[in-house]
Amino acid sequence: MANKYCTANNWGKDFFTHEERTNFYLSGQPGNVWVVGDNTHGDAWIAKVSGVSKTQVEAQAIVDAEIATAQAAWDAESDEHKALHSRPTDITLP
C-alpha cells in the first residue's frame, strides 16, 4: 500500500470523518504528521485540511524529533515514574 505524507493541524470535529476513514488509510503521528493512503480520496482529504506535503524522509525526521524530545523528557523522570510509564518508542512510518 502506497502512502503519502503531510503535516496538518488537527482542528478537531470533522477533521477526519467516518466516511473518510473508510475510503483511505489515515494515521496521525507526532509532529502533526499524517500518513495518508495514496488514492483520490486521500488526495481530497489532504486538500481539505490544507496539508503540507512531505516526503517520507521528511515526515520521518519530524516524527523522530518529536519522539526524541518525548524520550528525553521520560529519561529525566524519577525511577518511580519510569516504573509505571513506558518510554516513548521509536515510530517507523509505514
Add this chain to the structure above:
Amino acid sequence: MTVYKTIKGFTVQTIAGDPPTPNIGQIWYNSTSNTLKGTTAGGAAAGTWSSGGNMNTGRTSILPSQGGTQTAAMAGAGGLPVSDSNSAEQYNGTSWTAVNNVNNARSAGGGAGTSTATLIFGGNSPTVDTESFDGTNWTELANLNTSKESPRGTGTQTAAICVGGANSNSNRTETWNGSSWTEVAELNTARGAGQCMGLQTAALFAGGGYPTVAVVESWNGSSWTEVADLNTGTNDGGAAGTQALGLVFRLATNEAWNGSSWTELNNLGVPRQGISGCGTQTAAVAFGGSPGPSASGLATEEWTVPDVVIKTVTTS
C-alpha cells in the same frame, strides 16, 4: 441478461447523491458520481473512529466518567508534560467546555459515573483521594482504603468499583456505596492500568500491567473469573461498553468483546497511549493521551458503528 425490474418488481432509482438513511439491501444509481450503489449490513467490523472536538487542555491518563456517553463525557484531571493537572472538562459530542477544577491534581486514576454525576478516585502518586462532581462542583469524599496509582474503575457515582493498581501490582478490589469504600475480592492477576467497563456488579477488566498482559477478568459482583485474553496485551488505554459488549482501544489496538472472545477492529486515527474514554461498544469517545500529532493530548475521536454500509457496485 437479468433485468432488475423483473426480479424486484421496480426499477433502480436514480438519485443525485446517496439517500440519507438507506435500508439494508437498497440499491440506487448515484447520478452525481455516476456509480451504482447499494448497502450491506453494518456491525462492529464496519465501525470507524472520526475526529471529535479538541480538548481545551491536552493531557494524558485522564480520569474519565466511565459511565458517560459519546455525547456526554467528563474528563477529570490528567497528566501534563511535567506535572499533573486539576483541569476538568465536559464533552457534548461536539466540543469540550471547561468546568470547575478538581480539588487534587492527579493522573492515572479511576473514574465512574456520568458527565454530570462523576466519581474519580486514586491516581498519582499514588493517592487514596476520592472526589465527586455534581454538575457544578467537585467535593472531597471518603478515601480509598489503600492508595493506588493507575487503578481503574467503572459503575455509577453511587455504586462504583475500583480495580487493581500499578504500585506493587495491586490485586485489590474496592466497591463504593455512595459514602465509603469496602475491600472485596482480589483479582486473579495483580495489575493496574487495565481497561475497565461495565457496572459495579458486572464488570470487565482487560489487560493492564507493567509489563503489559493480555489477561481479562470478569466480575460478577463478588469474584473475578478469567475469560478469553485480548488479542494484544494493552495497558493505559481507554474502554467503553459493558461486561458483555466491551471495547478497548490504545495505540494500534482496538478490540471488541462479544461476551466470549475479542475481535480486532479499525484503529484510532491518532494512535496514542494514556488515552481515556467511555460510551458503548457502538458509540464511544476517546480523548487525551500521547504522543499525539502535537504530543499534547488534545485530540478526541468518536467511534461509531453504522447499521448499514454504503458500497459501490463494481464488476470485479
